[in-house]
Amino acid sequence: MFQNSIREFLPYCLPDITEREINEVVSTLKSGWLAKGPKTIEFENRFAEFVGAKYAVGMNSCTAALHISLLAGGIGPGDEVITTPMTFAASANTILHTGATPIFVDIDPLTGCIDPNEIESKITSRTKAIVPVHYAGQACDLDSIYSIADKYNLFVSEDAAHAIYTQYKGRFIGNRPQNTVSFSFYATKNLATGEGGMLVTDDEFIANKARVLITHGMSRNAWKRYAKDGSWTYDIEEPGYKYNMFDLQAAIGIRQLERLGEMQKRRENIASMYNKAFANVPGLLLPTASESTTIHSWHLYIIKINSEKTRINRNEFIEELNKRNIGTSVHFIPVHYMSAYKNRFGYKQGDFPVAEKWFESIVSLPLYPKMSDSDVQYVIDSVSEIIEGAS
Numbered sequence: 001m002f003q004n005s006i007r008e009f010l011p012y013c014l015p016d017i018t019e020r021e022i023n024e025v026v027s028t029l030k031s032g033w034l035a036k037g038p039k040t041i042e043f044e045n046r047f048a049e050f051v052g053a054k055y056a057v058g059m060n061s062c063t064a065a066l067h068i069s070l071l072a073g074g075i076g077p078g079d080e081v082i083t084t085p086m087t088f089a090a091s092a093n094t095i096l097h098t099g100a101t102p103i104f105v106d107i108d109p110l111t112g113c114i115d116p117n118e119i120e121s122k123i124t125s126r127t128k129a130i131v132p133v134h135y136a137g138q139a140c141d142l143d144s145i146y147s148i149a150d151k152y153n154l155f156v157s158e159d160a161a162h163a164i165y166t167q168y169k170g171r172f173i174g175n176r177p178q179n180t181v182s183f184s185f186y187a188t189k190n191l192a193t194g195e196g197g198m199l200v201t202d203d204e205f206i207a208n209k210a211r212v213l214i215t216h217g218m219s220r221n222a223w224k225r226y227a228k229d230g231s232w233t234y235d236i237e238e239p240g241y242k243y244n245m246f247d248l249q250a251a252i253g254i255r256q257l258e259r260l261g262e263m264q265k266r267r268e269n270i271a272s273m274y275n276k277a278f279a280n281v282p283g284l285l286l287p288t289a290s291e292s293t294t295i296h297s298w299h300l301y302i303i304k305i306n307s308e309k310t311r312i313n314r315n316e317f318i319e320e321l322n323k324r325n326i327g328t329s330v331h332f333i334p335v336h337y338m339s340a341y342k343n344r345f346g347y348k349q350g351d352f353p354v355a356e357k358w359f360e361s362i363v364s365l366p367l368y369p370k371m372s373d374s375d376v377q378y379v380i381d382s383v384s385e386i387i388e389g390a391s
């Protein structure tokens with residue numbers, strides 16, 4: 001029998017939507033302009049100002065932003081792009097979508113982010129870019145990554161899907177970006193619009209190119225063609241994509257951005273409750289971040305099961321939490337384990353040993369602003385009970 005009484009299912013993640021977001025969506029619906037329009041532009045401007053970038057381009061996903069970043073950075077067939085296997089498939093799939101080849105580099109065993117010390121040995125004459133991922137909401141070692149990029153003249157497309165509010169050495173991720181930084185507003189993210197993403201850059205050429213590419217390659221501002229000051233003419237500068245954000249998404253985003261600081265505080269609060277409670281639980285390893293991560297966005301709270309100190313393994317631990325109605329997730333199954341990658345590139349177990357070992361032990365616990373203190377306590381009690389039972 002469980003010591004704690006079982007409660008209703010607690011998902012590992014839920015968006016935090018209030019009347020403010022709902023009212024903004026309703027007023028946008030009533031405005032009659034549903035597609036890309038004034039709200040998208042307002043959200044782009046506010047987002048650029050928030051992170052401290054010159055340009056922000058709203059898209060329908062972070063995946064789109066990652067793809068467009070590489071295209072705008074001139075990446076294409078025959079090129080090689082370095083990234084991490086400890087990420088969601090989007091980071092690597094979008095490299096393939098440009099016609100380039102992803103080259104995986106193993107992770108730092110302390111942070112789970114790409115290990116800069118391993119990057120240089122993977123650079124060839126074909127290497128054109130690096131896609132570092134700010135894993136779980138920490139910042140990657142950007143100084144080391146950019147110094148390698150500068151040395152070899154590589155484009156850097158930062159995957160900041162987890163890193164809205166993260167700071168590296170006191171600056172928001174996306175602040176004065178050297179090339180491009182892509183954020184996600186997917187339903188599980190710290191700022192959620194359901195689906196959505198944002199590319200930020202300080203490079204005017206990239207911003208303009210991205211705006212054209214995300215609307216079929218149409219000449220700039222073609223979205224205005226149904227407005228009074230618009231024109232029916234347009235040109236297709238190159239065959240582009242249909243990747244733009246639209247005003248209903250942006251309406252949610254504007255209000256979420258206003259509440260981001262408050263939501264971040266709650267995330268920090270929950271993370272510190274977990275850190276305190278689990279500090280002395282043998283069998284658990286707590287999330288760590290580099291000293292350069294001056295603000296952790298706490299997008300994910302990833303613990304590791306220390307198999308040397310407990311009899312329970314990661315999969316059994318997840319099952320035990322599930323029996324207690326607690327949802328969890330695993331971030332991530334390494335990309336090189338995926339059939340599409342194994343079949344095409346012949347990857348096998350042992351190719352990226354640090355990422356593989358990391359994967360075997362990780363579990364993402366519930367962490368989101370809407371969790372009550374009693375939800376957090378229930379997770380703490382359940383985790384402690386499971387680990388105690390296996391000691």
Ligand SMILES: Cc1ncc(COP(=O)(O)O)c(C=O)c1O
Pocket residue numbers: 060061062063064087088090091133159161162183184185186196197
């Ligand atoms: C690391 C990482 N990169 C990219 C993405 C893709 O984001 P989106 O769903 O907005 O395309 C995700 C989504 O979960 C992610 O975790």
